[in-house]
Amino acid sequence: MPFNIPILLTWLRVALIPLVVGVYYLPEHWLHVSDQNMAATIVFIVAAVTDWFDGYLARRWNQTSAFGAFLDPVADKLMVAGALLVLVQLGRVNAVIAFIIVGREITISALREWMAEIGARKSVAVSSLGKIKTAVQMVAIPMLLFHDPIFTVLDMHIAGEVLLWIAGVLTVWSMFYYLRRAWPLIKEKSGAL
Numbered sequence: 001m002p003f004n005i006p007i008l009l010t011w012l013r014v015a016l017i018p019l020v021v022g023v024y025y026l027p028e029h030w031l032h033v034s035d036q037n038m039a040a041t042i043v044f045i046v047a048a049v050t051d052w053f054d055g056y057l058a059r060r061w062n063q064t065s066a067f068g069a070f071l072d073p074v075a076d077k078l079m080v081a082g083a084l085l086v087l088v089q090l091g092r093v094n095a096v097i098a099f100i101i102v103g104r105e106i107t108i109s110a111l112r113e114w115m116a117e118i119g120a121r122k123s124v125a126v127s128s129l130g131k132i133k134t135a136v137q138m139v140a141i142p143m144l145l146f147h148d149p150i151f152t153v154l155d156m157h158i159a160g161e162v163l164l165w166i167a168g169v170l171t172v173w174s175m176f177y178y179l180r181r182a183w184p185l186i187k188e189k190s191g192a193l
Contacts, residue, residue, distance in 0.1 A: 002065045002068070005054075005057055005061070005063070006055070006057045006068055007054070007063075007068050007071065009050045009053055009054035009057070010054050010071045010072050012050055013047045013054070013075045013076075013079060014074075014078065016043050016044075016050075017075075017078050017082045018082075019039075019040075020040050020043050020079070020145070021082050021083075021086050023039045023040045023043070024036055024040065024089075024090065037146050037148060040083075040086070040145045044142050045142050047079055048079075048138045048142070051072070054072065073109070076134070077109065080102075080105070080137055081102050083141045084101060084102060084141070085098070086145075087141070087145070097164055097165060100168050100172060101137070101167065101168060104172065104174070104175045107175060107179075108124070108175060112124050115185070120182075120185055124182055127174065127177060129173065129177055130178075133167055133171055136164075136166055140163035142160075143157070143159050143160030144157060144160035144161065146160075
């Protein structure tokens with residue numbers, strides 16, 4: 001397993017996931033709910049920034065690796081799934097939209113794994129649609145974690161909820177995009193079984 005700054009940042013992101021979740025399990029006399037929201041939001045944003053930064057550094061310093069290519073999307077999916085589970089438990093996110101987002105991630109991860117096994121991983125490589133979906137999620141989730149209005153003007157919960165539903169639409173759209181690209185091979189391989 002290679003060890004470099006980009007992989008260290010990815011491991012940091014993995015380590016931050018329990019903090020986003022765990023802050024809501026602290027006793028209220030340790031940390032008030034609004035402080036829990038602030039702490040979870042800050043930790044999530046730091047983790048999201050490491051997501052961009054580790055990829056940037058890996059490409060810039062030519063430190064990309066197969067292990068990093070594996071760990072990075074796993075960290076992203078764990079981060080999003082962990083935050084969504086907490087938000088569902090807090091009643092801030094509809095379980096249906098959380099299921100759509102997590103279900104898509106599982107489906108596309110399995111599809112990519114299968115496509116890699118048959119030597120066709122490039123046909124389901126990350127698209128710009130997938131990147132936009134991820135960006136919208138990474139903006140929506142901290143808004144929902146923060147939850148409180150900003151300056152009594154911007155209701156972060158409503159803004160985050162709208163963005164998460166947009167991310168949900170992009171999630172389904174990108175899933176069908178990847179499945180459509182893989183469909184000829186799926187048909188070919190299932191006919192060979």
